[in-house]
Amino acid sequence: MDHSLGTRRFVETEAAAAEDSFREFVSWCDRTGSCALYGRDVVRVWNDLLRRADRGELADSRTPGTPVTAQALRDRAFAELYGPTWAVLAEFLSVLDASSVAPPPADEPYLKPHLFPAVFCLDWSLPVRDHREFAALTRRAERTAPHMKGSPLARDAVAACVGRSADTVNPQHRLRITKAPKILLLNARHDPSTAYGWAVNVHRQSRTATVLLTYEGWGHGVYDRSDCTRNATDAYLIDLTVPRDGTRCAAVEPVVTPMSAR
Template identity: 30%
Template sequence: MRRRVPAAVAAVALSLASCSGEPDESDATGVRWGSCQGVTDLSAPPVPPERLARLSFSCGRLTVPLDRTRPAAGTFVLQLIRATTGHDLDATRPIVLLVPGGPASSGVDNHAFLVGRLSDRLLAEFDVVGFDPRGVKHSNPIRCEHVKRPATLPDVSTDAGYAAAARVVRTFTEECLTSLGDRASLFGTTAAAADIDAIRAALGQTKLTFVGGSYGAKLGAEYARLYPGAIRAGVLDAPTDPQTSAVVTAEHQVKGFEDSLDEFIAWCLDRSCPRLTDVRAFIAALVAEADRSPIRSGRPQGDEPMRGSEVLDAVASSLYDVDRWPDLAAGLIEADDGDSGTLWDLRDASGNDPDDTTESDGRFVINCTDSGAAPTEAEIRRLAAHFKKSYPTFGVWGTWQLFGCSFWTAPKHTLPVPVAEAAPPLMVIGTIHDPATPYAGAVSMTRVLGNGSTLITWEGFAHAAFTRDPCIDALVDAYLISLSLPSDGTRCAA
């Protein structure tokens, strides 16, 4: 198992030593704020020390009902984190809530990194609050028995491949359901949206200002559907298409990664990347080699040898951000020479620990609770054959998503289309070359909301746009601070 703090970020540790918040301060509504020591590591985010030195972080907890339809069922405790700048903690100060992605990414562990990327203008106007949704990391985390993917991903379109993959997914699902018991149906997006409104009320905010990216945009849209009158301003950055099924969403994502790999290939050819004259063939050969003999790491941090599926994980993670592309080119060559260290770093580049299974477990349970009807075996095999033919690098890798919740038997709370006609106009952001949530999702989300929301387009190469581009950031800041929405269709160049 690997986990390390990159050397480039170790220098910020001392600057954060005094940024853990004052102990035992309470806001007017009873949330007790105290030190973050023992909750999350504030020394790790790769943010300039001089910026984080101006911030103070406090952590607090909020108790919410386990099941709002059954008060006797008990409670959850949500973990919150709050960043302030230039003043003492003031419960009357307006806040902006950062709604985490994933699903099941920790908004607490990622908070310092995200706040460190916000503008001074925004931080002067708001305190910034993050949280872990129910079932995520510091908020009663979901834990299932972990069943590891096989070293070589099976071809699901074949009899043997389907049987092998189904066996793994069925075993994992059954063990997960056993671990959760009667709580299995309580972690969906609709329940998390109700928790957000509890956070709003507990923080004394009559109207909520929020930013949600990726899954956080889906959760924010569900909040707008349920609580349209409780919103002051909301940003939905990089949403998925709310009108598609899980299998269609899976194909959109696989196609998005394939298209982004095309962009990487063009970038690489333009720069004459050494030895990468045929990138797809190079990756395919590297994956096959890693399946035959996992690639050792030359780093001293205890990396495990890398398998073929993990090579593809690393490539996919690298496509989330064009700034990682030079490292991807170098990492592929390094791995071909027998050292997987750089590819491991790229696989871990999201800031979350891929080996912390509470995130993957939480993602699975939340998605299954939200899901509609599962595809049949015939549909899975037909789509797997289509993926394999149409998406040469990520097709077989992506077929695991097709199983999804095929063996999930707990009650579902299928997520409805988020029509929010009574909500104020929101800002929806789509990125033209987003590998994980393709641009069409933002177009569809803007239309579905039905409340005059504004679509902003970034012509960039990354997953999500806010805090990546000065033009986008200026538009978001103006909206969050003064409710000034640009005209629908506004575009920012890459």
């Protein structure tokens, strides 16, 4: 977490991370024959589904008569980018495009709203003066992420902390690490949630205290992605052995698991 960001930069960097991960999903579909949308213009399918959602033409299979909103589609896509479970997302979009009825998700949402604010708002002060400023932040996020229209995580975080400034006990500040063993930072190059740029900026603020290892792949969380990431982490946790600063671990293609197999 880059704990030096104010409200605007937090929203912008989260939007950029979500958009980057969506583009990686599109690239995967374009090159992977097992993608349910292979051979199609994935961005066009996505944009068409969002337009149909805005017109109320998509239905939720769990609650007949309830339309699927465009925001619900973006939230679902964001959740699948965490894995990433690209095959599941592609199958979901393909089924919805063909039938106009959204199959139910197999897993819990990416966050539990009743727990998240209680934790997040203790550490982050994200003041928003009024609705006009919130709307301006939303427009900025939409420009940064033209397909994802921002980050659901950033949207929920900022909205949840409105009026809770008194709860913040550890507000943002630049890092000041004075006494610690060398710290190993790990981040995926294409993480939809903790943006890679965050890790770079944290490292920039603490060069004498940290080493940054970059996983060149996708998803949220790095440790179990490959032998490279596991070995580097184990060596650090067991022996405090750090890799050379700037070490990079190659990307590993996510396992293709269709929605029906979850």
